[in-house]
Amino acid sequence: MKAIVHEQKVGVEGLTVKEMEEPMLGEKEVKVKVHTAGLNRRDLAVITKRHQPEDPALIPGSDAAGTVIEVGEKVSRFQIGDEVLVNPGLGWQKNSSAPPEGFEIVGLPDHGTFAQFYTSDENHFEAKPSHLSFEEAGVLSLAALTAYRALFTRGNLQKDQTVMLPGIGSGVLTFALKYAKAIGARVIVTSRSEDKLQQALTLGADRAIHTEDDWNEALHNESIDLLIESIGKATFDKSLNIIRKGGTVVTFGATTEDQIQLDIRKFFYGQYNLLGSTMGSAEELKEMLQFIEKHNIKPQLDRVFSLENYKNAFEYLRDTKNFGKIGISFNLD
Structure with missing residues (x-):
């Protein structure tokens, strides 16, 4: 699969698009074909703080929306064809005064969403709100939450x-x-x-x-x-x-x-x-999705860049040119 990968050099200069192995599917996991992935300032921080040339190749990215193309044998929440978005928070289910020990955000230390396919536990996805396009849903979760x-x-x-x-x-x-x-x-x-x-x-x-x-x-x-x-x-x-x-x-x-x-x-x-305050729990994400559906709220979508223009997307965000959200399209069909 094609993916945006960071390795060897610090910052934007360390980014390339290359072929990566598709993620394996666990019995409680869902594989999603990514349509649009959202770019966040966290992604700039991730590629800036990885200083060592020997650091393994990393697919950054915390936001995405797409279509379920494969489900594990014990998955109960989704089926093939469902339209979903990624919950960028890992290990924080119930609302609490602070994230629990072990809380992580998608895209570091493990691979993130800037790829044609993304796989994770079924509880790390939510149904795409019907009033949002794939581009809007793909840039939603981290900033909105x-x-x-x-x-x-x-x-x-x-x-x-x-x-x-x-x-x-x-x-x-x-x-x-x-x-x-x-x-x-x-x-x-x-x-x-x-x-x-x-x-x-x-x-x-x-x-x-x-x-x-x-x-x-x-x-x-x-x-x-x-x-x-x-x-x-x-x-x-x-x-x-x-x-x-x-x-x-x-x-x-x-x-x-x-x-x-x-x-x-x-x-x-x-x-x-x-x-x-730091991002939010899965419980708050569900509340937030209900809130935006009730009030018909959509992301302020500034631009969606094509995959081949990924460096321009990172530079656009780095230079604070955006008003609202930036997306990268992985819809390569």
């Missing part, structure tokens, strides 16, 4: 509240924008790009300001209940300075430096809440 847990499970966003999304444009934050508007919450976004601010307003954002602006000056009349922080050091102080006393910051990532300084006295006098 991350946004769902950060916004609702951790952030407990309510319809009469205001949420702020610094750095709008990523897959996660475009989902968070759509989720928040679906329940009637007020949404404020920031970006360094005027074009992305305008696109966010088109999607329903109530206010849009530049990330470099003085947020308190620009939003002096706003009370921010919840802020979803994914930038890191570059904006963290501004995030804590803008939320209301007793408000909450949920962080799920850092596109700038990880290390921050915190004025702990100001923090405890402000009665702030700082919460971490």
Whole structure:
């Protein structure tokens, strides 16, 4: 089978498309012919952190949607012909305050979804929502689930509240924008790009300001209940300075430096809440799928690249050109 493989060199330069052996099928496993696989910032991190030339060849990728073409003899949830999407989380079934020991994300250390075929336990797939195309379903799970847990499970966003999304444009934050508007919450976004601010307003954002602006000056009349922080050091102080006393910051990532300084006295006098969040459980994935079907929510699909243009896809994401999700097509028929 054809697959995107990372080996020998760090980063995008270590990627090639090559023939790989098709995965074997276990008795409780399902083999899926991949139609579209979604590209995430995690994939960039994976190929950047594999430094050793002797590291074995790895097929990255955490998201995909396709058609079941083979099932193990003890599979009960799916049959040949079913349209499914991949659950990118391994070993986290029930919702809990944190992932259990042994939790992993598809695409490292084992092979991921950037291939013509992907095989896994039947419990690591869900039925493709009927209102989504293969392209939309293929880019859904990781970002959509991350946004769902950060916004609702951790952030407990309510319809009469205001949420702020610094750095709008990523897959996660475009989902968070759509989720928040679906329940009637007020949404404020920031970006360094005027074009992305305008696109966010088109999607329903109530206010849009530049990330470099003085947020308190620009939003002096706003009370921010919840802020979803994914930038890191570059904006963290501004995030804590803008939320209301007793408000909450949920962080799920850092596109700038990880290390921050915190004025702990100001923090405890402000009665702030700082919460971490990581993707989500299979239980939350099922809840999220019901939520998007109920509200007819679709991914903000920026572009789907052909397999031969895979390097362009990685570079496009690396350079933060996207507004929403990026897919790679493995529909080679």
